[in-house]
Amino acid sequence: MPTISDVARKAGLSVSTVSRVINKKPHVSQQKETLVKAAMKELGYKPMPAARQLRGTKAKNLAVTVPRITNPFFADLINVIERTLDSKGYTIILIQTFGRKDKELDALKLLTNQTIDGVILCSIENDAPVIQEYSKYGSIVLVNEYLGELDLPTIRANQYQGFKEATGFLIQRGYKNIAYATGHKNIIVTKKEGTNLNSNRFSGFQAALREAKMSFDPKMLFTHVQTRDAGLKLFNKLFKENKMPDAIISGSDEVAVGIMEGAKEVGVEVPKRLGVLGIDDQSLSRDLFIPLTTVRQPVEEMGAAAAKAMLQHLEDKDVVENKVFNLDLVVRESV
Template sequence: MTKIDEIAKMCNVSKTTVSRVLNHHPYVSEEKRNQVLKVIKELDYTPSSLARQLRANKSQTMAISVPAIDHPFFSQLIKGVSSKALEKDYKVLIFQTFYNVATEMEMLDLLKNKEVDGIILGALENEWSSIKPFLKYGPILLCNEYHDSAAVPIIGYDEFDAAYKAVSHLIERGHKKIGFCCDTPSSQAQQLRKEGFIKALLENDLQCEEDWMFDHAFSIQDGFRVFTEMSSLADKPTAMFTGNDQVAAGIIKKAMVAGCRVPDDLAVIGYDNQFICQVTTPTITTIDTPIAELGQQAAAKLIKNLGKNAEMKREVVRLPTKLIVREST
């Protein structure tokens, strides 16, 4: 590999002069600059990006963690983050945690080792007490997550209001037995969603039955499982508010195969308004969330603070959601 000292020798100039040319330093004569640039072109020399990073103490790279990139929500979130990062000349390193706490800690080590300038947590696998010490190495932002005491920017949705709207819609449709489905029950964002669900029930003098609560549901296959478990109950719900559209689609498919009519026998509401909502039979009523905008805002917030080299403070931004009514209710 060509080194700066080789270029300097061929041009009969100092390594400092070559370095100045590479870094567009003004104090180099036009003659020497052209001579150095000619040799660089002939040798097809590319300066080490790592060396530049070390000099600038900046990698121009951010990392984002997601549980799985093949989930439609997270793929759209990554797209939003990446588009804004590209616009601002940043690269994005994508970390799949697979809901693993150790993998999330490995990503945080990248911040500690200055391999990335900042981190967007699209999921939260560890306790905040384990993540907090890494703030001294660089900025961390929560996206699509929530924590009641984390002193960092938090960008997400109004989970409480979204659930409240969804359940109120089911109640307006005449349902009194309504089930709830979520992914990670320990997530504070999911807890807020559950609180909105419960409030809508209590305001209408309806009970929240423990048997009608399902968790660890992320995929279409989990929707199959939820329907099977629900079908085994002596007292079954007539409506289900799910944690995402994949689960809703799984429940609907399994219900139709079992001869359960949707929405006559079972009404189903999804969450996120993914494309799958429009191609199932029946189409899926869901909560629309601006996923790409969420990713763009998260990246913009991180980059803005990196540019100022400022400490990021707690700020909670909740993007609005809306109910999209289709055939499943």
């Protein structure tokens, strides 16, 4: 592959001049400019990113972390993000965390050696201080998940509102004993608004119960449920132990499918004997054997906003976008 010196030689000029035309810097005559451009074209010259980076040029690489890409919600998110950032000349590096702190750290660490200019975190595995620490090495934006303590550009949905409304709807439909399943490891409930996705969802849920003067049996809280299979297992456990609630709020559409599948197998009617609420509104959710009632997350919008926030923050560290989208309930037939 040709180097900048090859170009210079062919053009009969110095490397500095060539560099200047590459970078569109002033102080180069029309004449020489065309000379250089011709030489570059002829040799098929492309500057080597590694060499430029060494001199301090931005890498134009960004990392995106997701728990796992096979969850269509995250695939959709990545899709928009990749599209809009690619159009601005950025290359994106995909990192699946599988919920592991170390994987997320790997991504963050890429900031320190200038491999990437920024990271978009679609989930959060590490604690606030450690993430914040890395923000001095590059731009970090949060999308979907969020942490109140983090002073970073954040694009999120109003989980509190969404879950309050959805739960209210369940109550209105007459469900009395509502179970709550989530993919997260634990739920830290805080009074403060905007703390994190997880607790905001749960407190929205509780707020609705409270308003209806209903109480929640802590035994009906299930964590670590994040796949179709886990949903199926949860249903079977409930069924076997004879502790069936009359509705379940599941942490994702995938989980909801697992639950409905379990119900079908043993003949528990949905939504009559068991209401099942999904979260996400994946594209196939409306085509399921029981079209899913679910809380729609505005993925496209959130992804686009996240990409934009990243671009802005790369441009100017002082603008920390903070956007929150409303969630809406898509009523179909599972509730």
